Amino acid sequence: MLTQTENDALTLVSPGTPMGNLMRRYWMPVGMSWEVEPDGSPLRVRLLGEKLIAFRDTSGRVGLMAESCPHRGASLWFGRNEEDGLRCVYHGWKFDHTGQCVHQMNEPNDTDFSQKIKNVAYPTAEMGGLIWTFMGPADKQPPLPEFAWTQAPEDQRHVNKTYEECNWLQAMEGGLDTSHAPILHRRLTNDTDLPGVSPSMPFVRGKAPKLEVDETDYGYAYYGIRQLDEDKLHVRGYHFIMPFTQIRQEPFSGNDIVAGHMWVPMDDNTCMVYNWEYSPSGTGMEDQELVARILGTGPGEQTPDFKKVRALTNDYLIDREAQKKFTFTGIFGVNVQDHAVQESMGPIVDRSIEHLGPADKAIIIMRKQLAQGVRVVADGGDPAGTGDTYYNVVAIDTVMSATADFREQTRASMFPEPVTS
Numbered sequence: 001m002l003t004q005t006e007n008d009a010l011t012l013v014s015p016g017t018p019m020g021n022l023m024r025r026y027w028m029p030v031g032m033s034w035e036v037e038p039d040g041s042p043l044r045v046r047l048l049g050e051k052l053i054a055f056r057d058t059s060g061r062v063g064l065m066a067e068s069c070p071h072r073g074a075s076l077w078f079g080r081n082e083e084d085g086l087r088c089v090y091h092g093w094k095f096d097h098t099g100q101c102v103h104q105m106n107e108p109n110d111t112d113f114s115q116k117i118k119n120v121a122y123p124t125a126e127m128g129g130l131i132w133t134f135m136g137p138a139d140k141q142p143p144l145p146e147f148a149w150t151q152a153p154e155d156q157r158h159v160n161k162t163y164e165e166c167n168w169l170q171a172m173e174g175g176l177d178t179s180h181a182p183i184l185h186r187r188l189t190n191d192t193d194l195p196g197v198s199p200s201m202p203f204v205r206g207k208a209p210k211l212e213v214d215e216t217d218y219g220y221a222y223y224g225i226r227q228l229d230e231d232k233l234h235v236r237g238y239h240f241i242m243p244f245t246q247i248r249q250e251p252f253s254g255n256d257i258v259a260g261h262m263w264v265p266m267d268d269n270t271c272m273v274y275n276w277e278y279s280p281s282g283t284g285m286e287d288q289e290l291v292a293r294i295l296g297t298g299p300g301e302q303t304p305d306f307k308k309v310r311a312l313t314n315d316y317l318i319d320r321e322a323q324k325k326f327t328f329t330g331i332f333g334v335n336v337q338d339h340a341v342q343e344s345m346g347p348i349v350d351r352s353i354e355h356l357g358p359a360d361k362a363i364i365i366m367r368k369q370l371a372q373g374v375r376v377v378a379d380g381g382d383p384a385g386t387g388d389t390y391y392n393v394v395a396i397d398t399v400m401s402a403t404a405d406f407r408e409q410t411r412a413s414m415f416p417e418p419v420t421s
């Protein structure tokens with residue numbers, strides 16, 4: 001349970017808010033690299049409550065700047081992307097990828113007025129098929145997001161994104177909450193091959209899991225442990241990386257694939273969920289279409305602006321007949337099922353009336369770490385997860401001996417040595 005003040009401090013992300021200040025200490029995804037082409041259309045970007053424009057210039061560099069033109073406020077989305085700059089169509093002021101004004105069509109050429117004008121702009125980097133940005137103080141910029149998946153060859157990784165109509169924190173809480181998975185995503189029968197119905201998951205076996213959370217300098221590693229029989233444990237190991245990343249095993253893909261989500265706040269009431277996967281061994285990525293169909297992010301499931309076709313406004317096209325016979329929810333697609341319950345809470349859930357239990361331990365510790373991060377930033381320090389210690393961590397899903405310590409048995413897999421080239 002949180003007071004309204006505590007809830008605001010963890011959820012609101014606009015400039016100057018406590019969480020907004022914390023978020024601005026990390027690299028965060030802006031969009032997919034393919035969304036902007038050299039001299040192509042500018043892209044509207046909503047990030048941490050700021051209205052921005054991304055564009056790729058003639059030389060291939062990505063600029064990210066305030067949408068509002070610093071002259072008199074017209075939207076640069078209408079701008080002309082030409083000759084290494086974006087030109088406002090109102091009076092022809094042109095800005096390069098750093099936001100520097102380089103030409104003004106409505107002023108004489110013999111003044112240095114343009115040199116004095118710089119739009120609000122943020123640095124960008126491209127990695128793992130995504131454009132990333134850092135929106136905080138320049139002297140606090142952390143190392144680039146060199147996760148193992150962003151460094152994997154293109155044919156061994158996959159990333160997509162989905163717009164979610166609720167605050168980023170309740171979306172992420174749904175992702176970190178392991179106890180819902182065999183309930184919300186349950187299939188009621190094996191007697192169906194309906195697309196969008198998740199296959200039987202091994203973690204449905206056994207009793208409710210015991211949850212162990214080990215705090216680290218990037219967030220925590222956590223484990224859902226189920227006793228299968230006297231000799232065997234089923235262990236799922238995950239990582240939470242500050243402030244909005246989870247790493248897990250992809251349960252639908254034969255456990256060759258490490259997957260994850262990033263819940264990136266667009267503003268207080270919406271977030272963009274980035275879903276990525278990669279194969280450390282280079283195998284197992286062949287069934288991407290099947291995975292996408294099961295998750296409900298396959299062709300025809302999203303609009304061109306990444307919104308769900310099965311959405312809050314149409315009750316996710318719930319099928320009550322399917323709910324009786326086939327699945328717990330009657331809603332098609334695992335990700336859509338997640339979004340349905342998270343969005344059903346309203347834009348920002350009222351955490352003053354919730355009742356958390358032992359199964360919510362990972363959520364409780366995550367909130368504690370975020371609150372700690374907010375305090376550290378307010379005191380001028382560096383929050384957790386701004387180093388590079390988490391790049392190689394891997395999630396696991398495995399059955400092991402119940403007689404030896406599960407941490408001993410999983411350490412080498414969860415925390416592999418960095419690969420040196």
Ligand code: FES
Nearest residue numbers: 069071072088091
């Ligand atoms: S408002 Fe953009 S150039 Fe005048």
Ligand SMILES: [Fe+2]
Nearest residue numbers: 174181185338
């Ligand atoms: Fe889920």
